[in-house]
Amino acid sequence: xxxxxxxxxxxxxxxxxxxxxxxxxxxxxxxxxxxxxxxxxxxxxxxxxxxxxxxxxxxxxxxxxxxxxxxxxxxxxxxxxxxxxxxxxxxxxxxxxxxxxxxxxxxxxxxxxxxxxxxxxxxxxxxxxxxxxxxxxxxxxxxxxxxxxxxxxxxxxxxxxxxxxxxxxxxxxxxxxxxxxxxxxxxxxxxxxxxxxxxxxxxxxxxxxxxxxxxxxxxxxxxxxxxxxxxxxxxxxxxxxxxxxxxxxxxxxxxxxxxxxxxxxxxxxxxxxxxxxxxxxxxxxxxxxxxxxxxxxxxxxxxxxxxxxxxxxxxxxxxxxxxxxxxxxxxxxxxxxxxxxxxxxxxxxxxxxxxxxxxxxxxxxxxxxxxxxxxxxxxxxxxxxxxxxxxxxxxxxxxxxxxxxxxxxxxxxxxxxxxxxxxxxxxxxxxxxxxxxxxxxxxxxxxxxxxxxxxxxxxxxxxxxxxxxxxxxxxxxxxxxxxxxxxxxxxxxxxxxxxxxxxxxxxxxxxxxxxxxxxxxxxxxxxxxxxxxxxxxxxxxxxxxx
Amino acid sequence: xxxxxxxxxxxxxxxxxxxxxxxxxxxxxxxxxxxxxxxxxxxxxxxxxxxxxxxxxxxxxxxxxxxxxxxxxxxxxxxxxxxxxxxxxxxxxxxxxxxxxxxxxxxxxxxxxxxxxxxxxxxxxxxxxxxxxxxxxxxxxxxxxxxxxxxxxxxxxxxxxxxxxxxxxxxxxxxxxxxxxxxxxxxxxxxxxxxxxxxxxxxxxxxxxxxxxxxxxxxxxxxxxxxxxxxxxxxxxxxxxxxxxxxxxxxxxxxxxxxxxxxxxxxxxxxxxxxxxxxxxxxxxxxxxxxxxxxxxxxxx
Numbered sequence: 001x002x003x004x005x006x007x008x009x010x011x012x013x014x015x016x017x018x019x020x021x022x023x024x025x026x027x028x029x030x031x032x033x034x035x036x037x038x039x040x041x042x043x044x045x046x047x048x049x050x051x052x053x054x055x056x057x058x059x060x061x062x063x064x065x066x067x068x069x070x071x072x073x074x075x076x077x078x079x080x081x082x083x084x085x086x087x088x089x090x091x092x093x094x095x096x097x098x099x100x101x102x103x104x105x106x107x108x109x110x111x112x113x114x115x116x117x118x119x120x121x122x123x124x125x126x127x128x129x130x131x132x133x134x135x136x137x138x139x140x141x142x143x144x145x146x147x148x149x150x151x152x153x154x155x156x157x158x159x160x161x162x163x164x165x166x167x168x169x170x171x172x173x174x175x176x177x178x179x180x181x182x183x184x185x186x187x188x189x190x191x192x193x194x195x196x197x198x199x200x201x202x203x204x205x206x207x208x209x210x211x212x213x214x215x216x217x218x219x220x221x222x223x224x225x226x227x228x229x230x231x232x233x234x235x236x237x238x239x240x241x242x243x244x245x246x247x248x249x250x251x252x253x254x255x256x257x258x259x260x261x262x263x264x265x266x267x268x269x270x271x272x273x274x275x276x277x278x279x280x281x282x283x284x285x286x287x288x289x290x291x292x293x294x295x296x297x298x299x300x301x302x303x304x305x306x307x308x309x310x311x312x313x314x315x316x317x318x319x320x321x322x323x324x325x326x327x328x329x330x331x332x333x334x335x336x337x338x339x340x341x342x343x344x345x346x347x348x349x350x351x352x353x354x355x356x357x358x359x360x361x362x363x364x365x366x367x368x369x370x371x372x373x374x375x376x377x378x379x380x381x382x383x384x385x386x387x388x389x390x391x392x393x394x395x396x397x398x399x400x401x402x403x404x405x406x407x408x409x410x411x412x413x414x415x416x417x418x419x420x421x422x423x424x425x426x427x428x429x430x431x432x433x434x435x436x437x438x439x440x441x442x443x444x445x446x447x448x449x450x451x452x453x454x455x456x457x458x459x460x461x462x463x464x465x466x467x468x469x470x471x472x473x474x475x476x477x478x479x480x481x482x483x484x485x486x487x488x489x490x491x492x493x494x495x496x497x498x499x500x501x502x503x504x505x506x507x508x509x510x511x512x513x514x515x516x517x518x519x520x521x522x523x524x525x526x527x528x529x530x531x532x533x534x535x536x537x538x539x540x541x542x543x544x545x546x
Numbered sequence: 547x548x549x550x551x552x553x554x555x556x557x558x559x560x561x562x563x564x565x566x567x568x569x570x571x572x573x574x575x576x577x578x579x580x581x582x583x584x585x586x587x588x589x590x591x592x593x594x595x596x597x598x599x600x601x602x603x604x605x606x607x608x609x610x611x612x613x614x615x616x617x618x619x620x621x622x623x624x625x626x627x628x629x630x631x632x633x634x635x636x637x638x639x640x641x642x643x644x645x646x647x648x649x650x651x652x653x654x655x656x657x658x659x660x661x662x663x664x665x666x667x668x669x670x671x672x673x674x675x676x677x678x679x680x681x682x683x684x685x686x687x688x689x690x691x692x693x694x695x696x697x698x699x700x701x702x703x704x705x706x707x708x709x710x711x712x713x714x715x716x717x718x719x720x721x722x723x724x725x726x727x728x729x730x731x732x733x734x735x736x737x738x739x740x741x742x743x744x745x746x747x748x749x750x751x752x753x754x755x756x757x758x759x760x761x762x763x764x765x766x767x768x769x770x771x772x773x774x775x776x777x778x779x780x781x782x783x784x785x786x787x788x789x790x791x792x793x794x795x796x797x798x799x800x801x802x803x804x805x806x807x808x809x810x811x812x813x814x815x816x817x818x819x820x821x822x823x824x825x826x827x828x829x830x831x832x833x834x835x836x837x838x839x840x841x842x843x844x845x846x847x
Contacts, residue, residue, distance in 0.1 A: 200675075201636060280676075287671040288639025296642060297649040305637060389633045393686065396597045396627035396699075397650035400619040545599040 021136035025144035029118045037152055040110045045156045048099055048177065049163035055091040065089045080225035080328050083242040084233075092169040092247030096177050103181040104241040105217055107156060108188035111149045112209030115192035118145035121202035123279050132278065142193060142273055146266065149189040157182025173247035180241040183258035187237040188213060190262045193269035200281040207313065213238075214317060218324065225328055237261065299399050299407035306385075307378060307411040314374045315419050318367055322423035325363045326430030326445075329356050357514035360431065361448060367423045368452030369485045369506055375416035375460035376481050382408045383467055383474045391545060401541050405464075409533075412460050417453055424449030448512035454525035455505035459484055461532030468539030549608070550575045550697055550728040551596065556605035558591055558752075565591040567752035568605070573730055573745075578723050580743030581732040582833065588752040589732040590630065593701045596730075597627060610697065623652045626690035630702035630732075632682040634674035640685040641670030647689040659692040665714055679706035691718055698722060698729045704738060716741050736830045748833070763832055768801040770825045771810070776818025785810070796820075 030037070059065045068088035079085070083101045087093035119142055122128035128141060161178025165171045188209065195208035216236040223233030233239035237258055244254045276282050295301055382405060385391050394404055424445040432441030463477035470476075487496070488506035501507045505528070508521035551573035558566040566588045573579040583589050594600040596609055598618035607614055612621050634643055641663075648654030663670055666684045677685065683706050690698055704712050719742050722729060733739050739746060740760065747757040756763065768789065775796045782788055782798065787806035792799045802810050814822075 286673075288637075288642060288673050290639065290641040290670040292642035292645035292649075296646050299650070302635075302638075302646060306635065309637075389629065389631055390635060392594075392597070392599060392629055393627065393632070393647060394650065395599060395618070396622055396625070397647060398619050398623045398652055399650050542601070544594075544601060546594070 016135075016137075018137040018139045019143055021134070021140040022143045022147070025118075025131070025136070025140050026147050029144055029148045033114070033117075033148065037114070037148070040114075041152055041156050041159070044103065044106055044110070044181075045159035045163065048095060048103065048160045049167045051099065052091055052095055052164065052167045052169060055094050059094075062089075068094070080221045080325070083220060083239070084224050086245045087248035090247055092164070092173045092177075095164075095169075096173070096246040096248070097242075100177065100180060100242045100246065101217070101220065101238055103160075104184035104238040105213055107153055107181055107185040108213040108216070108237070109210065110156075111153060111185050111188040112192040112195070112206060112213065114149040114152065115145045115189055116196055116202050116205045116209065118148060119193070119196040120199060120205040124202045126279075129279065138274060139270065142196070142269065145196075146189055146193055149192070150186055153182045153185025153189060156185065170247060172250055176244050176250040176252070177246035179255060180244040180246060183255060183262070184237050184241045186262040187240075187258045187265070190265035190269065194265055194272065197269055197272040197276060198282050204281075207310075211313075211317070214321075218320070221324060299394065299404050300410065302394075303407035303411060306381065307408070307415060310374070310377065311411060311415045311418070314371070315422050318370060318419055318423040319426040322363070322367060322425075322427035323430040326360070326427035326432075326441075327434060329359050329363070329427075329431045330434045356431075357444075358511075360427065360445060361511040361514050363427065364420075364424055364445060364448040364452065364512070365488070365506060365509065367427075368420050368449070368456055368509070369488065371416045371420040371423070371452070372456040372459040372481055372484070374419050375412050375456055376463050376477050378415055379409065379412035379460050379463040379467065380474060380477060381411075383471060386471070386545065389546075395545060402537060405537060405540055409464065412463070413457060416456055416460065420452050420456065421446060421449045444513040447517070451509055451512055451517065451522060452506075454522045454529060455484075455509050457529035458505040458525050458532065461529040461536070464536030465532040465539070466536070468536035468541075468543065471543070548574060550610055551579075551730060552606070552608040553592070553596075554606045556592065556595065556607060557603045558588075558595060558600060559603055565752055566595075566602075566605075569749060569752055570754045570757070571747050572757070573728060575728050576723075576726050577744040578719065578729040578731060578742050580739035580746040581730055581749070582734065582736070582739055582746055583732075583749040584734060587749050589749065590701055591752075592749075593627075593699055593730075593732060596699060597622075624695055625697040625699055626651060626693045626695045628683075628686045628690045628698070628700040628703040630705055632686040634677065634682055634685060636674040639671055639673050640668060640677060640681070643674075643685055644670065644689040644692065647686075648693050651693045651695060653694045655692050655694060659688065662688045662691055662718070665718070666711060680708060680711065683707060684711070687715065687718075691722065696727060698727060700730065701732045702734065703731070704733075704735065712738065736833055764804065764826055767827045767832060768803050769807055769827065770799075770801050772799045772823040773797070773814055774820040774822075775814065776820060779814070779817060781813060782810070 059068065066089055069085050072085065072088065081101075082097055085093075085097045088097060119128075122131075122141065131141070157178035157180075159178075160181060161174045164174035164177060191212045192205070192209040195205045195212070199205035199208055216238045219236040220233050220239040220242070223230050223236070223239060234243070240254055240257045243251065245251050272282055296305070385408075391404065395401060425442055428442035428445030429438060431445070432438035435441060459477075459481050462480050463474070466474045466477055484504040484506055487500060487504035490496075491501045491504070491507070505525055508525060510517050510521070549572050551571060553569060553571040556566050556569040556571075557564075569588065569592060571581070571592065581589055581592070591600065595602050595607060596614050598614040598621070601615060609621055610624055614621060634640070638646070644659060644663075645654065648659070662668075666688060668681060668684045668688060672681070674682075683703065687703055690700070704715055707715060716738065719729060719731070723742075729742075731739065731742060743760070745757070745759050746763070748755050775798065778796060779793060779798050782793075782800065783791055785806065787803045788810065789801045789803075790799075798814075
């Protein structure tokens with residue numbers, strides 16, 4: 001009898017504070033992330049030290065190095081991408097300038113995805129509800145997500161600092177660099193924690209978080225490329241990471257800014273959390289119409305409802321970036337040319353001897369690759385609908401498999417074309433207004449955007465092939481897209497062998513504006529896209545649903 | 547075409563797992579057919595094969611005289627499907643989903659739609675995820691019942707419905723039967739099948755173990771009798787058609803096999819009957835008998 005009583009009383013005597021269970025959830029999160037988190041940590045912490053050696057090869061003499069800060073560093077067109085240059089005469093200072101901003105961007109994305117995965121996404125699936133019914137404090141889930149994301153950020157910072165110091169760079173600078181990256185991760189962890197309270201779905205939470213990273217980059221880009229509005233950089237967590245000035249007489253006090261922001265923004269998340277109901281966001285769900293509009297009668301009409309949000313978001317986001325980079329393109333030629341090596345790198349990335357064209361071509365290429373990510377996301381929506389059991393009700397009506405798949409693929413193929421062409425037009429308009437040749441500039445960038453499509457469609461085609469033939473491995477599409485991007489972006493910079501470069505469809509695209517259009521690679525790429533698409537659809541028609 | 551659905555010797559494996567192992571199912575046009583089996587028996591797999599969502603490994607499957615895999619889209623104009631686990635698009639309201647599915651099937655009876663929404667007490671303005679499980683189920687049920695189709699295929703349609711709504715559902719299915727529609731009702735809720743179905747197929751481990759009308763199956767089973775007699779009972783214990791006999795003074799309680807019912811009642815009335823309660827076996831008992839017997843057999847092996 002006593003044993004039974006004790007068992008009954010046990011939970012009552014246990015801890016009951018609002019954080020109880022945090023440790024269990026943290027271990028659960030680490031267990032679930034045992035592959036993805038180590039990948040982020042290794043990749044992000046290895047990049048800075050592995051590129052440290054290239055500085056000596058590119059700029060072997062003191063004379064080469066002395067002029068760098070004044071020449072490249074002072075060019076606003078370069079600063080828009082890399083941020084302000086404080087001291088490019090040392091390997092550390094140069095590396096911090098080239099990588100600091102991008103490290104902050106990537107660690108920001110890691111933080112957003114990690115926090116969302118363990119908060120809002122869990123509520124979406126209903127798994128969190130199961131856990132919440134156990135002995136679990138109100139703040140336990142959020143706290144464990146923050147701990148995992150924040151812990152990963154600090155680990156990335158410390159490992160990269162250790163690796164940089166190990167590569168022979170000054171210890172103070174190495175730690176300033178590591179901490180600047182880590183603290184950017186902390187700020188975006190806090191922002192993602194707020195996004196998880198605001199949004200109703202994990203998709204929206206990830207969108208808000210990624211948009212915050214994008215806005216931070218844009219603020220920094222605008223502030224760093226202008227003279228009279230430099231303060232705008234100081235609104236950006238990515239700007240802070242650079243203003244710490246690693247390897248250039250470190251300003252340690254700047255670290256207080258991300259710390260304070262983390263505490264304040266994080267506190268907002270903890271204040272919002274108890275003010276919303278479980279499973280819903282702060283932004284209340286609005287009731288919909290009782291009857292469907294007459295046009296909602298085809299799979300395509302349904303697909304438009306499902307795809308329009310992401311399509312509009314991607315188009316506007318990339319078009320804004322296109323306009324920003326287009327507006328600074330005309331100033332790029334003057335100063336980049338003063339370092340033969342940098343010019344060569346840019347040329348290898350973009351081709352052509354006219355620097356503005358090179359810059360525009362490089363940017364259109366980056367936009368094409370980015371738009372391919374939208375294409376992959378839109379194509380993967382098919383698998384998402386399938387695993388959520390939302391395909392079966394449709395396929396049990398008169399809608400056939402091909403018709404259903406086509407309704408989604410319209411957005412994957414044509415939607416990504418819309419994204420990249422609108423971005424090209426925005427860039428051409430902004431550049432044309434500076435150079436007083438709007439029609440010529442827009443014409444150039446539209447063609448440049450259009451030639452991206454065959455390469456982009458190969459990536460989408462491979463995604464469809466995976467969906468049709470190996471649906472369980474469909475996430476590998478992200479790996480394919482990522483590899484194609486990395487090879488095309490960084491392959492030429494690190495002098496990768498041609499065989500490796502050839503793997504990426506983006507390596508075969510003519511660099512427009514500037515180069516001549518050659519039809520052969522475009523025809524080949526289009527052919528591959530068609531074959532992969534056909535293979536995927538054939539597989540989808542034959543395989544089991546579910 | 548006598549049979550709306552005709553399946554014989556259907557096999558389907560997923561990797562090493564055998565989901566269907568020679569299943570047979572005949573559903574006559576215009577009947578409400580119960581498709582019974584415990585969880586994991588292969589009910590949903592059969593339904594998915596019928597809908598052309600899964601490709602059968604072997605066996606003959608006919609739906610409305612067509613091949614469900616090859617003629618999927620033309621057959622689907624004539625059927626409506628209610629899955630057991632309804633997932634709705636988060637940004638579409640329930641009313642929009644009802645209209646969309648109805649239109650994709652080839653038409654919706656607006657009067658019936660309105661009537662069903664009222665009867666099922668459904669708020670069509672709510673968005674996908676704000677519905678409870680039962681309400682998501684109602685959206686699919688209303689969409690199916692308001693469509694002009696010949697065949698309704700329902701895979702555990704009432705899971706998550708409260709008893710009141712279950713009664714509403716049963717009433718609606720009775721109406722469908724009067725309209726001459728064919729209904730395949732997969733379920734593990736026996737009372738539902740008992741109330742609605744003309745004929746029943748019981749499956750287990752991917753195989754049909756029994757099929758027929760409820761009357762047919764009762765024939766194979768026993769009736770429970772409780773009787774108060776005028777005097778002490780005699781001779782009942784000798785019959786091997788009588789089971790679980792309990793005697794308390796003049797009161798008897800036993801189960802009798804249906805073919806011996808007449809003889810046993812004569813025997814009782816010889817003694818004199820003061821009161822008598824007889825109960826036909828519920829489907830629950832049929833079911834239990836079937837599966838406990840088979841499980842006991844397999845344990846014994």
